[in-house]
Amino acid sequence: MTNEMLRAPAEVKYAEELDWLESVDDGPKPFSWRLSPRMVRLFVLGSERSDGLEREISQKWFGERSLVERSIVTLASDRGLLLIGDPGTGKSWLAELLAAAICRNSTLGVQGTAGTTEDHIKYSWNVSMVIAKGQSRESMIPSPIMTAMERGVIGRFEELTRSTS
Template sequence: MSAILRGHAEQLYAQELEELKKQDNGSRPENWLLSPPAVVAYLMGGTLKNGFEVSPKYIGNRRLMEIAVATLTTDRALLLYGLPGTAKSWVSEHLSAAISGDSTMMVQGTAGTSEESIRYGWNYARLLAEGPTENALVATPVMRAMQLGKIVRIEELTRIGADVQDALITILSEKSLPIPELNTEVQAVRGFNVIATANNRDKGVNELSSALKRRFNTVILPVPDSIEEEINIVKRRVESYEKVMQLPAELPALQEIRRVVTMFRELRNGVTADGKTKIKTPSGTLSTAEAISVMNSGLSMAAYFGDGRLTAADLAAGIIGAVIKDPMQDKLIWQEYVETVIKTRDEWKDLYRACRDLA
């Protein structure tokens, strides 16, 4: 594992899952690794009865995680919906790891995702040589999850064309996958379910049909309610990144994380933290995930092009890159924010100079 850039959730948190499994006395649905309350405990973190610390994977409303887990115990699939960067894929991965012990069964949704990516494909060399046989069949993650009674993840469902999306209807309603070429079908084993993710920035790209919507229970993952909550999320993820990448840099002071999160929240909300000044909103989402990315980029700058201590100059390029997505409109919005907000804050003078120098 030491040479792997990023292990799967069930690998990275294997010890936590094992400890939870040992102390889990709850009723487990068939083919579940943990009981539903233990899955929520894994996601939300906390101290177990033996004193073992479980790290939080999701920092936010516990009830949302309870609803998500409860959905997966039923015959309805789960749709995690929200703004980009609200931890939809992260939650999806950890749900799969805690329930199935395997988060790798995934279909990545794109404009080019075909029906064969969801149902099944064929090994064409064998198909030509043998005709349609079981040996010539290529199982998809969806088919394997049905056969094994596990969770399958479908990322960015609304990026997939509507005609391909509809291939899920029979799978979700009948819990079966017809294979007419072999005059047979795959029937889902208990424990099988689907977690899909979609972001509301894609609304209108490929809308889900009403038939498909009915087969999902939708849980909306919001942006963090408070600045303290968002700072905590960024801090934890940056510490994790620094450990994995083994950067020769000091972890950033909390004040640097607070400044980045404050900027992103102000630009995202269109008003300063004190509510006194209205701000134009740029075209990007400026999500928590982007704040994490800016901090990680700054750490790399400090490690390899500085003295290992994170400074405003290390962060400035990442901040500007996150804010300015439209080179015309966003640049003007950013310049106005720099001059009317950043410049006026005495404790942000170093950040003002760094941003001005780059501009």
Template sequence: MSKSKTQAPPAVVAQRLPAEQLYAAELARLLAADSGARPEGWRLSPAMVRTFILGSDGREVGGEVVQRKIFGNDDVVERSIVTLVGQRGLMLVGEPGTAKSLLSELLAAAICADSTLAVQGSAAVVEESIRYGWNYALLLRSGPGPEALVPGPLHRAMSRGALLRFEEISRCAIEVQDNLIPIMSERLLHIPEMQEDPGNYLLAKPGFNVIATANLRDRGVNDMSSALKRRFNFETMRPLARLQDQKELLLREVNRQLADQQISTRLTPDVAELLVSAFQELRAGSAEGVAFEPPSTVLSSAEAIAVAFSAAVQCHYFAEPKVRPQHLARFMVGTVIKDDEQDSRRFRDYLRVVRRVRTNSPQWQDFADSQDD
């Protein structure tokens, strides 16, 4: 007897889908197979949320194996889920490219099936873009009331019992950040313009919470107040340490992006291993025991994915038969090493070291030969 599979939703034409749409069929299978206890307002149990993010380790769940979506940081993922169960705010911090935003999105997709209630932190963000605003035509006609109120992401998250994602919170002014203090303490949003009770406040429904992210390199831009920090549990996302994890992530993400764009070129395991090794050596400032000055730029897994994807796109559209190490090195200048001439010099120094210490490796020699063009 054949197993019935969950029917996939109709395809949506978009450059990038939110996680709850991209993994809609998988989330439906997990929901159907989920027998665990669920906190009030949660779509999946904490155990199934973990399975959705970290994978099922080869076991079938709902008829299929669940693939891992976050590599490394397993303990951070588990503690993040527990934090949200306890109705504490979750603050994800780390170096750029450590998947803070991805984890935030996946948590929201699994817990409340909506990762789009988000604020992108910047100096331009004001209170109204977070809390609520007004339709001024209706406001002038009938005064402040439910019809004239335009809900912001915070208002919508509280009224639906969903998660608010606050990206790069340290880029916002301190007075904007501190809007969250009474919300996270009282779970109540005051609307003083509407004077009649109960319309002058909004109570958060079960399931509401806040996930914020902050870049460690941006600390001090607009440092959070002590009062706001006390309302969050802080979790630090670490760069991937294991070469195999980096390689697996690189291969899967690059080849998925290429398939999504109907590009036939694929990244091969040997070229992927060379790239993650190069990134690891550049971060460490050492190759085969030979030291060199490392670049000051961020060398994250996200940047490695961008380099490999760009190299594959070039090969596809300019009739190269396959991605070679030399293609990768060319795109590391501009994609990773941008406008700092000293970083460009440091990268050239690294290529000279590679050429000297790996004379017996044709692939590494091809990588080093990019500086001759």
């Protein structure tokens, strides 16, 4: 058995680039953001000569640039972002890149399926601990969304429309 990842999350794959952007970022940042909105945009869409950076930042998402800008503004205003579009248009990749740039963690997510339950979204219980000690914070198993909310970072819900009501 190996410990290799099939695909590293964006914050791991682009860690050096994110570190550099964070080190040169002197722009205002919304609460709990690691990068300013300007640097988040540069991370996702890549840099141009006119940006005045000492190094080139590679473009990671290819699509309508204004969609990225609207997404960043929405997240900066402390609102939820719902990306809707045809399959294969890069919605999940964009969401992962935004989470990686904003909070350096894109892994707090729930995958929506017909079998997704409320417990997957909120929390569940370690039944043996509940039997032994009763319901307590210690016996609770927080969902990725709950963990994101507690930390003040981005939690992602993929394929929301595949979940039941």
